Amino acid sequence: MSYGIIGITVLWTFLFGYLIVASVDFGAGFFSYYSKITGHNNKVHTIIQRYLSPVWEVTNVFLIFFVVGLIGFFPDSAYYYGTALLVPGSLVTVLLALRGAYYAYNTYGSSKEDNITYMAIYGATGLLIPAALSTILAISEGGIIREENGKVVLDWARFLTNPYTWSVIILALVSVLYISAMFLAFYAHKAGDEGAFSVLRTYALSWSGPTILACLFAFFQINRQNPAHFSNMLDMAWMFIASLICFLLAVYFIWKKKNLGWSFLLVILQFGFAWYGYGRSHLPYILYDQISTADSITNDVMAGALIAAFLAGLLVLIPSLILMMRLFLFDAKYVSGSPLKKG
């Protein structure tokens, strides 16, 4: 296997980690705000805070890891994506900054329980960021970043009038809400909070339909956008079928209110199959057809060092994450315990 393939596999996996963790976080911000302004149910909010508080910082690192790794393994991507994405990239940065800072202000700094302004910022950015980030997937299909007279430019008109762009944005929005609701329903059930569970279950079920529709829509838009990629996808159709089966089972379980742990695991598998199927069929291109995995770093020593660093990093990272999950996610006393205490 070439270093390019190893590199992109590692990075794709981290991006998948970000997709799951960040979706829970992004969606939770929205639900938290939504349940507050509808005066719907304060219990939902407590559950959400209990989960989010210890993990908000970790989510950010997944994204940075991906960006840094991408440049590390494929320095050319810095040139094309970096130049073309200055404006959208800066906007995402600003949104991420506001979101991170105001989350911390609300959780640790605000004397009131929920500052409605902070929550509004948190909820709104929770939808805007995934929408913005997902457009990079549309750009990676090619034809939008062009090199003219030695300058890299982003073709805005082509970008905005492209139905595929909008299909990924819609897909990102609904799946963020779906993943988040599925997770929080599981978490609420674990905490024995039946009130929160029934609200969150409704959210999860009502977002499941739009999610699968958006998936299908995006799937067929790829055909229009990039037929070569689409035919690659058909070659590994089993992955997308497996994804659909996982989806059906996950929704069935939550409908029946049983096996909720499995239900969320199936959600992960559903997106996992689709994610890796999409990614695998995208290869060998990182950006159609300007950057391919063959253009990865030219020297083996650095590639070897990066992979070694990555493995060493995982040796520390995985036990730490497990420790964190045991302390907060799967600790019955913490999940259902007395009111959340901060330092």
Added chain:
Amino acid sequence: MLSMDPVTLSRILTGLTLFVHIIFASIGVGIPLMIALAEWRGIRTKDPHYTLLARRWARGFVISVAVGVVTGTAIGLQLSLLWPTFMRVAGHAIALPLFMETFAFFIEAIFLGMYLYTWDRFKKPMLHLLLLIPVAIGSSASAFFITSLNAFMNSPQGFTLRNGVFTDVQPLAAMFNPATPTKVSHVLASSYTLSAGLLAGIAAYSMLRGRKEVYFKKALNLTVMASFIFAASTAIIGDFSGKFLAHYQPEKLAAAEWHFETMTQAPLIFGGVRDENGNVHYALKIPYALSILAGNSPNTKVIGLEEFPEDERPPLLIHYMFDLKVTIGVVLLAIPFLFLLRRRFRGKSKGYPRWLLLGVMALGPLAMAAIELGWMFAEIGRQPWIVRGYMKVSEAATTSNSVGYMLILFVLLYIVLCASCIAVLVKLFRGKDVNDEMKQLGIPEGGRS
């Protein structure tokens, strides 16, 4: 402003982001160490005051970490957005430290979350303290990796440049380049100084406002003592940095000292003004001092600026940054020294004089100014290079025409972030008085003294 070229605008925007980030990053590196110190003393001496101190610091710390994290994210993304050509070429050589920095950050983030939410969850208080060790290691390690990258840009090695690409890269040689030891240790020591100084300032402020509780005295003694040790080590490492410059980056030292002719027994110029003919007025001239700074002996030969072509000389403005930062460094050492002297020879008077407390309050802001000046000196002193000797800044920036608008966007963002951060911090400490909290936790007011 918008009509400036993308290179200048990219420099301004990168500089602005780093200007904001390094303050929060330095706090992020130093404060965990101070919290650990306080909590450890609390456990060792069974004195609940120190534990409370650690708790209160930790609470404020999270707020500053949040701003550190988001500005760090900003600079992480801006590296590729504003300097795509640099990242494309140098990415081959610098990927490793960048990559490892993220891992260190991961560890810090994970354990900080755990630390904050487990104050009362362990039976042994020591277990809770142990969670802070990875936080401190993680933040110092990420400072190490990112500084080694910056050191590489100052004294690059471990590759050959072929057809505009860095090839034959030896990642470890690139990381452990000649600038790494002095740069990393200087960054760490000055971060610790800033953090200790800021915390000392908070304690001094409370005492100036008439708080007499023994809690504040303990906080003051601990933090000023730490400030002294850290400021002293920063100064010593600063001296090594001077010797490093003389050897590896003589044009930076020469520009900082307005030293044009290569010579032995070189004098050091402090302050002053240069006229059009290059004559220096009103300066303090210390004979032999520059030679001693460069090599510990008055007979050390110091390379002058004349040896470098004019388009490869750093701006002479850095002279003032250098002088100012050194001066502040001396003040940062003198204030804690006076404080410790005063404590030792207290005489009959109780409490500390007002001027001394005011001086302690100034430690934090002064250290902040020194860090900004030192960083600007190091970066502007590297001009016109982005990778010294290999790539100029003008070849590395983005070609996009939108940088000006992005600059305005980020200026607004940083104003909002900094103002709201300060407001939240002030509210946080005003909202929860020490005495109330001691009562809540059942700590007797006197504690153990």
